[in-house]
Amino acid sequence: MAFKLIESAQKRWRAVNAPHLVALVRAGATFVRGKLVERPEESPTIGGKSKAA
Template sequence: MRHRTRVAKGPGSRAAGLAMAFKLIESAQQRWRAVNAPRLVALVRAGATFRNGHLVERHDQVAA
């Protein structure tokens, strides 16, 4: 019985690997969910906190 470990590992060639990655990314794009509120993305990137979908004000967080 012959071991086929080299054949079974990896895509085989660089071109085949790129083609496989392209096809996986292409199929994943069909299931991606669109951002519901693109105007809030800047707030999230700036470090704003949301709780149950509502913006938490800074003075609420410093209630210690």
């Protein structure tokens, strides 16, 4: 029974095609549409103005 469950699940699994990026993901890197976001906004803008201004 377990073998059949695992076998059916494997059909839906996606292979890791970029193993060099796995370490980045584990470290908390953010990807948007497949591109690495190097410096995400730390304080979002409100009404077109930043909080610091």
